[in-house]
Structure formats: C-alpha cells, structure tokens
Amino acid sequence: MRKFFAYPLSVIFYLAFGLTICIFHPVQWVCYNWFGYQAHKKSVDYLNFCILKCLNLLGTRFTFENPYNIKRDQPIIIVANHQGQWDISPIIWYLRRLHPKFISKIELGKGIPSISYNLRKGGSALIDRKDKRQSIMAIRDLTKTLNKTNRSVVIFPEGTRSKDGIPKQFATGGLVTLFKFMPDAIVVPVTINNSWKLMRWGGFPQDIGVHVKHTVHKPIPVAGTAPEELVKQVQDIVLADFPRIKEHTRKSKLI
Numbered sequence: 001m002r003k004f005f006a007y008p009l010s011v012i013f014y015l016a017f018g019l020t021i022c023i024f025h026p027v028q029w030v031c032y033n034w035f036g037y038q039a040h041k042k043s044v045d046y047l048n049f050c051i052l053k054c055l056n057l058l059g060t061r062f063t064f065e066n067p068y069n070i071k072r073d074q075p076i077i078i079v080a081n082h083q084g085q086w087d088i089s090p091i092i093w094y095l096r097r098l099h100p101k102f103i104s105k106i107e108l109g110k111g112i113p114s115i116s117y118n119l120r121k122g123g124s125a126l127i128d129r130k131d132k133r134q135s136i137m138a139i140r141d142l143t144k145t146l147n148k149t150n151r152s153v154v155i156f157p158e159g160t161r162s163k164d165g166i167p168k169q170f171a172t173g174g175l176v177t178l179f180k181f182m183p184d185a186i187v188v189p190v191t192i193n194n195s196w197k198l199m200r201w202g203g204f205p206q207d208i209g210v211h212v213k214h215t216v217h218k219p220i221p222v223a224g225t226a227p228e229e230l231v232k233q234v235q236d237i238v239l240a241d242f243p244r245i246k247e248h249t250r251k252s253k254l255i
Helices: 002-035 037-056 085-094 115-121 132-149 173-181 195-199 227-241 243-251
Strands: 061-065 076-080 100-105 125-127 152-155 186-193 211-216
Touching (some): 037 085, 037 115, 085 211, 125 132, 132 152, 173 227, 186 227
Parallel strands (some): 061 211, 076 152
Antiparallel strands (some): 186 211
C-alpha cells in the first residue's frame, strides 16, 4: 500500500524538482555573471531550500542537529557518510553560513540543470576518478582557495553511496590530501541517517514519509594529529551510530 501511494507522489515530486532546477539555472547564471559570488551563493542556497520543499511533497522530514557554533575564522573540512543524492541539499542549506563546496566526480559537471552549473562555477572541485594526478591537482587548487577564504569543503570518503544505509570503510586518499593541504583547518564530522530509504526502490518511485537525519559532531582540529590517525578518528565518530558494522569496523583495516 505504501508503494502504491508512492507512485503518484513521486510523479508530483519529480515535476516539482525538474521545474525547480530549470528555473534556478538561469537565475544562477544571472547572479553569477551580473552580481558575482555572493549573489550566486544566495541563489544556490535557495535552490537547495526549494529542493528540500520538493522532498516535503513526499512526506519527507528533515532533522539537522548542530549544537556547535562553528566559527568562520579557519577553513573547514566537513566529512560525512553518503547514503544518497539527497544528502547534499540539507548540508548546503543548514550549513550555508560555512559556504560548503564539494569534491564531485567530473561527470556531474555537465548535463544537469542548476546542479552542474553550481559545481562548475560555485567553487567546487570536479575530479576524474580514473586520473589520480588530475584529482589531486583539482583538490589542491580547491584547498588554496579555502585556506584564503575560510570556507568549507564537503567530502564523502566512502567514495560511493550506501544503498542499504550501512556505511563502507573510509578511503584515506582524499581525506589525507585535504589534511595535508589544509593544516589550519578544523574537521566537522557529520552522520547521515535514513536518506537511503528515499531510493530503496530505485529512482522511481521515491519512498514516502522518510525521516532523514543529519547529526553534526564536535569539530576536531587538523593540527596535532597524524593524517592517517585523524582519518580513523573521524571515521569512528561518523560511524558510531551504525551498530551493525561496529565489529566489522574494529576488525577491518582502512582502505
């Protein structure tokens, strides 16, 4: 019965979502080319606010717990587990004060209205997973900007989303690169729960009545801890809410 009602609601959702990204694409272009970075950032913030409202049409609820006053006097590395494509909009909207940028696969930099434009023009890094040198250089260029502006970068170190909600081990490469190039940064661990359920049946229909939760944990300074040890420390914090993999995590080595 749940899936029966999900079909018509998903049609309404996709119509609203498609209209939203098509409307905001020219809005972003005008903001970026006529008014500059700050105006473009505002347009991206409200794009993602509207995406959250589109998801509300499915009965989706969002809880974003952040008890910390994260200061903007240092660059920031936001590290989260990854459960699906709907992880991103809550981070952009609820942490908009931190100017979050993303490390994303290069394929997403074209073909998607609004989303691709923001990845290309908004200050994110597009990496080719088949070209290690290009990936490192793209991340390094991003860190130079973040170190100057005290903005934030979001990274999902699992490398791909979890389709059943159970996180994978963190890959060390991207995180270690960020830690080395951003020694004055703080790390903000974020745990994401339940967003995988939205796509439990694939892209269509979307599930209905899902309660998506984002939990921000206490920031950790990069300085003073070896990069590889810091990766393990952050992984343990992010994955602490997933008891089914605790034993596996203790016995496994980081990738």
